Amino acid sequence: MPEVIEVIFEKYQRKPDQLIPILQNVQREFGYITPESVKHISRYLRISENQIFGVSSFYAQFRFTAPGRHSVRVCLGTACHVRGGATLLEMLERELEIVCGETTPDRRFDLERVACLGCCALSPVVQIDADIYSRMTVNKLSELLKQYE
Amino acid sequence: MNKLKKKITSAKKKWEGIENNKEPIVYIGAASCGRAAGALELISETEKFIKENNISARVIQVGCIGPCYLEPLVDIKMPGQPRVSYSNVNVRTLNNILKSQLLEGVPFTKAAIGNFGSSAFNGIPPFYELPMLKPQVRIVLRNCGLIDPEDIDQYLAMEGYQGLMNALEMSPEDVIGVVRQAGIRGRGGAGFPTFKKWTVCRNTPGEQKYLICNADEGDPGAFMNRSLIESDTHAVLEGMMIAGYAIGASKGIVYIRAEYPLAIERLKTAIKQMKEYGLLGKNILGSTFNFDITIKEGAGAFVCGEETALIASIEGKRGMPRSRPPFPAISGLFGCPTIINNVETLGTLPNILRNGAEWYNRFGKEGNRGTKTFSLVGKIRRTGLIEVQLGTTLREIIFDIGGGVQKPFKAIQTGGPSGGCLSEEFLDLAVDYESLASAGSIMGSGGLIIMDEDTCVVDVAKYFLDFTQKESCGKCIPCRVGTRHMVEILERITHGEGVPEDLLTLRTLGDTIKKGSLCGLGQTAPNPVLTTLRYFRNEYLEHIKDGLCRAVVCKDLIEYRVIKEKCTGCQSCVKACPTGAISGPRSEPHNLDKTKCIKCRSCYEICRFEAIAGDAIVIRTAEKRS
Numbered sequence: 001m002p003e004v005i006e007v008i009f010e011k012y013q014r015k016p017d018q019l020i021p022i023l024q025n026v027q028r029e030f031g032y033i034t035p036e037s038v039k040h041i042s043r044y045l046r047i048s049e050n051q052i053f054g055v056s057s058f059y060a061q062f063r064f065t066a067p068g069r070h071s072v073r074v075c076l077g078t079a080c081h082v083r084g085g086a087t088l089l090e091m092l093e094r095e096l097e098i099v100c101g102e103t104t105p106d107r108r109f110d111l112e113r114v115a116c117l118g119c120c121a122l123s124p125v126v127q128i129d130a131d132i133y134s135r136m137t138v139n140k141l142s143e144l145l146k147q148y149e
Numbered sequence: 150m151n152k153l154k155k156k157i158t159s160a161k162k163k164w165e166g167i168e169n170n171k172e173p174i175v176y177i178g179a180a181s182c183g184r185a186a187g188a189l190e191l192i193s194e195t196e197k198f199i200k201e202n203n204i205s206a207r208v209i210q211v212g213c214i215g216p217c218y219l220e221p222l223v224d225i226k227m228p229g230q231p232r233v234s235y236s237n238v239n240v241r242t243l244n245n246i247l248k249s250q251l252l253e254g255v256p257f258t259k260a261a262i263g264n265f266g267s268s269a270f271n272g273i274p275p276f277y278e279l280p281m282l283k284p285q286v287r288i289v290l291r292n293c294g295l296i297d298p299e300d301i302d303q304y305l306a307m308e309g310y311q312g313l314m315n316a317l318e319m320s321p322e323d324v325i326g327v328v329r330q331a332g333i334r335g336r337g338g339a340g341f342p343t344f345k346k347w348t349v350c351r352n353t354p355g356e357q358k359y360l361i362c363n364a365d366e367g368d369p370g371a372f373m374n375r376s377l378i379e380s381d382t383h384a385v386l387e388g389m390m391i392a393g394y395a396i397g398a399s400k401g402i403v404y405i406r407a408e409y410p411l412a413i414e415r416l417k418t419a420i421k422q423m424k425e426y427g428l429l430g431k432n433i434l435g436s437t438f439n440f441d442i443t444i445k446e447g448a449g450a451f452v453c454g455e456e457t458a459l460i461a462s463i464e465g466k467r468g469m470p471r472s473r474p475p476f477p478a479i480s481g482l483f484g485c486p487t488i489i490n491n492v493e494t495l496g497t498l499p500n501i502l503r504n505g506a507e508w509y510n511r512f513g514k515e516g517n518r519g520t521k522t523f524s525l526v527g528k529i530r531r532t533g534l535i536e537v538q539l540g541t542t543l544r545e546i547i548f549d550i551g552g553g554v555q556k557p558f559k560a561i562q563t564g565g566p567s568g569g570c571l572s573e574e575f576l577d578l579a580v581d582y583e584s585l586a587s588a589g590s591i592m593g594s595g596g597l598i599i600m601d602e603d604t605c606v607v608d609v610a611k612y613f614l615d616f617t618q619k620e621s622c623g624k625c626i627p628c629r630v631g632t633r634h635m636v637e638i639l640e641r642i643t644h645g646e647g648v649p650e651d652l653l654t655l656r657t658l659g660d661t662i663k664k665g666s667l668c669g670l671g672q673t674a675p676n677p678v679l680t681t682l683r684y685f686r687n688e689y690l691e692h693i694k695d696g697l698c699r700a701v702v703c704k705d706l707i708e709y710r711v712i713k714e715k716c717t718g719c720q721s722c723v724k725a726c727p728t729g730a731i732s733g734p735r736s737e738p739h740n741l742d743k744t745k746c747i748k749c750r751s752c753y754e755i756c757r758f759e760a761i762a763g764d765a766i767v768i769r770t771a772e773k774r775s
Contacts, residue, residue, distance in 0.1 A: 060449030121217030
């Protein structure tokens with residue numbers, strides 16, 4: 001891994017304001033913020049590991065555990081809420097037997113909530129990996145999950 | 150400058166070629182919302198069709214034109230004919246449309262919604278005469294859905310970068326003067342006069358100044374900024390350059406949500422094109438103006454929409470606001486004078502500089518000049534992105550543009566989580582900064598959420614408070630502890646465990662949080678609760694005293710039952726129930742096991758007996774509590 005991290009570092013200057021972009025790049029690379037990468041970043045930017053955890057835990061984007069194969073994100077924006085987004089989340093928690101923020105034991109799915117995907121006019125919306133599915137219902141969603149292995 | 154003028158001439162020629170096309174052109178709206186509705190599949194299907202039938206035709210990806218409820222939209226322009234727009238296209242209708250238009254040369258009128266000519270064509274009305282579009286005034290959205298945002302030449306053909314060229318021929322002070330005369334106020338929500346903020350920054354000494362475009366659109370229910378960036382990327386970037394020139398900044402930063410990958414992609418493409426055309430870098434267009442634009446991706450924190458928190462985030466810290474003064478215009482990013490403008494403000498600037506302040510003054514009203522974009526969502530017939538003059542009434546927006554509500558109207562939430570819920574009596578309120586504030590709401594960035602009688606206002610208030618509570622950075626106590634306490638009370642009320650004193654506690658807490666919080670997040674967080682308490686007090690009391698949720702939303706107060714007399718045993722609810730709570734053989738009344746029921750509403754939605762949804766399945770709110 002150190003080599004991969006080195007390649008990432010090459011793209012960024014050694015300045016504290018580069019911390020968030022570096023963390024984003026690390027997460028893109030490994031899927032999450034690994035403990036080792038924090039050590040490397042700390043050395044590279046000359047800021048404490050504590051500070052890095054302080055910043056990364058503040059933002060919703062960063063995760064500290066390995067992700068599953070597919071990410072399921074339920075939009076809970078206002079429009080989606082008014083049109084039943086919360087029910088979709090509950091149904092997923094039930095069907096996948098995990099709570100929001102967790103990964104299924106078989107590592108097939110991650111379940112997350114997002115504040116808003118900006119597709120409000122087509123609510124309720126669920127995002128699986130990069131695809132956004134609009135006008136979702138409990139039944140359509142359950143069918144849809146079967147397509148993902 | 151001459152080099153760019155040459156480019157403009159050739160761009161216009163290129164555009165004329167599109168206007169007077171010799172081969173058919175298929176335009177497909179492929180912004181995020183179009184894609185969510187299936188636009189990408191339509192693009193590949195169209196390309197396949199063109200290849201299979203061996204015709205020469207072009208496919209152009211355009212942005213979002215606004216009426217999202219009609220997505221996906223496909224337009225076709227045949228040589229010598231006006232561009233015809235088709236709505237709600239799926240793969241099957243697409244094939245019919247393509248066959249009819251491309252092969253037979255006649256519009257497929259069954260799916261056509263409008264044409265872009267000035268009069269009806271084959272019985273298809275002009276697009277801009279559609280009820281949703283007719284009352285709108287499109288300044289910021291003028292190019293959205295019409296041009297390919299990834300082609301700088303198309304933007305140039307639309308008089309793009311003309312505003313910048315005009316600005317560069319003036320002194321920065323004169324540019325500020327034009328903006329002052331135009332009277333534009335910040336479209337991010339607070340409505341602070343743009344020129345005032347700029348003047349402070351301009352007059353502050355400093356080697357390095359920054360111009361930040363705030364594209365951290367975190368409001369749930371709002372997507373104006375995303376649509377604008379995705380559909381007319383260059384307009385926002387041109388606005389940044391004009392602002393940067395006016396305040397004396399040499400560095401521009403777009404701070405944008407990572408949740409908007411397509412917008413980020415398009416920004417990157419546009420910045421690359423600008424460099425190729427000499428619009429970024431040193432001595433831009435032969436002037437003394439130097440400017441560069443970089444992109445910073447947000448990392449998911451609603452509070453970062455607040456100026457000082459946004460700055461902290463760019464500096465690589467936790468996105469926590471600090472107290473002001475000093476204002477960012479004096480001491481902002483890395484301690485340098487910094488101006489943060491909203492996407493929409495920046496997107497408007499090129500138009501003002503191109504057409505002049507007097508022209509802009511024709512729109513809106515005294516003190517509230519110009520137009521505002523809104524995202525119209527919720528329980529409304531025509532959802533989408535709209536732009537109207539300031540001073541338009543809520544009634545016009547909801548009923549004339551939005552087509553009204555299917556069920557009786559209950560409330561409208563303006564300004565997202567920081568705004569308030571207004572009841573029916575405010576329908577004739579003119580939408581401007583002051584009127585909304587006097588009603589206890591705010592303009593905010595422009596999310597309008599329409600609610601009908603199926604929406605529970607207590608639940609909505611809880612939803613917003615829960616959101617702001619989770620997004621509170623936790624720095625100051627009124628916001629951190631106060632909002633949490635309010636959520637707990639609201640939780641209790643929605644579970645049917647509220648007490649009458651709760652209402653007073655909510656009000657006192659709300660007032661305290663508003664007064665005592667450090668930043669805009671806390672100062673506005675109680676608004677949804679305070680306004681619903683003011684205008685929908687009865688619904689709170691019904692929850693507390695009668696255990697009744699009249700909108701049948703609060704799950705603890707409702708239960709589902711099968712009406713045996715009406716149930717025909719058609720099995721559709723049995724199939725629809727995700728938990729197997731409904732059972733029973735065909736042709737016999739079904740049973741609903743309340744212990745298994747998760748109250749997901751699937752059975753109610755699918756029950757079609759006697760053609761009325763849910764006729765054989767009723768939702769009853771709990772009996773009066775003892």
